[in-house]
Amino acid sequence: MSRTWLIVLQVLVAVVSIALWHVLTTYQIFGAVLLPPFFFSNPLDVAQQIVAWFASGVIWKHLWVTLIESILAFVLGSIGGVLVGFWFARQPRTAAVFDPYVKMVNALPRVVLAPIFTLWLGLGIWSKVALGVTLVFFIVFFNVYQGVKEVSLTVLANARMLGMSERQLMRHVYWPSALSWMFSSLHTSVGFAVVGAVVGEYLGSAAGLGYLIQQAEGVFDVAGVFAGMFVLAAFVIVIDTLVTMVERRLLVWRPLVGDSRP
Amino acid sequence: MAGGATATAQGNTQATAIALSEVSVAFRLGGGGLYTAVERATLNVADGEFVAIVGPTGCGKSTLLNIAAGLIAPSSGRVDIFDSPLAALNRQAGYLFQADALFPWKTALENVAIGLETAGTPTVEARARAQSWLMRVGLSAFGDRYPHMLSGGQRKRVGLAQVLIRDPKILLMDEPFGPLDAQTRQIMGNLLLDLWSGDRKAVLFVTHDLEEAIALSDRVVIMSAGPAARVIGDWRVKLARPRDIGEIKLDHAFHELHRDIWHMLKAEVIKGYAQTEGA
DSSP states (O other): OOHHHHHHHHHHHHHHHHHHHHHHHHSOBTTBOSSOHHHHOOHHHHHHHHHHHHHHTHHHHHHHHHHHHHHHHHHHHHHHHHHHHHHHHHOHHHHHHHHHHHHHHHHSOGGGGHHHHHHHHOSSHHHHHHHHHHHHHHHHHHHHHHHHHTOOHHHHHHHHHTTOOHHHHIIIIIHHHHHHHHHHTHHHHHHHHHHHHHHHHHHSOSSSHHHHHHHHHHTTOHHHHHHHHHHHHHHHHHHHHHHHHHHHHHTTTSOSTTOOOO | OOSOTTOOTTTTSSOEEEEEEEEEEEEEOTTSOEEEEEEEEEEEEETTOEEEEEOOTTSSHHHHHHHHHTSSOOSEEEEEETTEEOOSSOTTEEEEOSSOOSOTTSOHHHHHHHHHHTTTOOHHHHHHHHHHHHHHTTOGGGTTOOGGGSOHHHHHHHHHHHHHTTOOSEEEEESTTTTSOHHHHHHHHHHHHHHHHHHOOEEEEEESOHHHHHHHOSEEEEEOOSSSBOEEEEEEOOOOSSOOHHHHTTOHHHHHHHHHHHHHHHHHHHHHHHHHHHO
16 A cells, blocks of 8 residues: 555545534434534534634643643653662562562552542642653553563673673663663553543643543533544644654664564 | 593693583572583683584583583583683683674674773774774674674674674684574684684584584584583594685595594484483
8 A cells, every 4th residue: 555545545534534423413314413412512613612722822731731741750750660670670589579569559540549649749730740650650660670681691691701790781781671671662651641641630630631621521511522632632643753753763773573562 | 532532732832721620510400300411521622722512402512611601600520711710700701602692772883892892992992993893704884783684694793793802812602603594604604714713712612513513623522412411522623724614525534524423423412312302
């Protein structure tokens, strides 16, 4: 399939879906509107709402807040995950002691932590950052742990025979290996940072995309809810594209075959 | 047996690079038992001598090599490197592994340079010397490639340069050309002999390919089938150097030697198969 043809088909999917949505919410079929606009809105209203947001400029503030929360959650969660992942991988005894607790916390649905974070950190951005951190941390932690544990024994023996000290092993062998594992989960962890931010906003905040959606829902403004979803989807796609670019740049040494995303 | 087990290449004037005496290695098994991989093996490699170890699969050839490298400590016996006992990692040895051992996140050039950089050589100088080593192994245009972009033979060349750039006095090789196809093996063998003839390091070369062993080395050592593998034969290869691996296999003396050694090795290979089948 050629690239142009692929893009044409991809656009076609969107056009057909929106057209179908429009027809089913606007025109009577067999004497009734199949999708009542009260529950399903319609594409024109949603588009108008999005345009209104961008025209008045109110959306930028919310996008900015969500972006900042996501970035902070990703950066802090990653730093924590890398440090603890390294520490546990190099100290099997510590890892064994903490193992059941790590599993326990990781098994917990993170949403239940949101009220606690709101109580501790207030309604500002930090309670959302904290929620995102709990999500990102575990993904990065498990990957780094695995990356350090699964360094090829031959590569390690070779490094020793080439005269590397413990510190040099850390820098030239363990660290790159751990990083490659971490970057292979970059899409997941960035995605979860956004999820943490938006869910946190939805559950209680004064700004952000999650707040926008929650406000619209509160007044049965279905067009507003859909508009918020579309803006959020576009936001995630932009971030994901940026991540792909970073990934290509940093993992040039990896073969492209078997390059699979979770 | 042709030639004594303790004989050295050029009489007694040469120093002994590797001396394994009565070395045994036992591994503790998961079930609590003890598996003796190598039993009372004695082997000397003189400075400048190229020795090949040949034996059936699973006979502990690689174990012997790892002992000489200091990666494994023997359960009993003595290991001397240039007449001083080996306590930790063998700092005078370079090791070419059977499996891929290059750093996948470094380019070919960085892979070759790393051994110098970790030893404190300034990066610029290390890179320059690495580039000249890449040229010697015929890869001067491939310095910026990552290992996965290179063929198996090219990766082995990078590995060879990575080890030799540190100028080790001893070269340990564990079936280094094992995964390569026949033609590439031959080319790599000639490249190895070519590089080796420059400064004649002591080489301990493990292989299961008897032809390769005879074509490359000064001495061929035969190990018995494991467990409790021992050195059971030691043959001197009196073929003239420099050699071409392709041509030397047509030599009459090569054939005679091959026939004699194979006669002994065959019995061990059959024993080895019987054991792996039974396991």
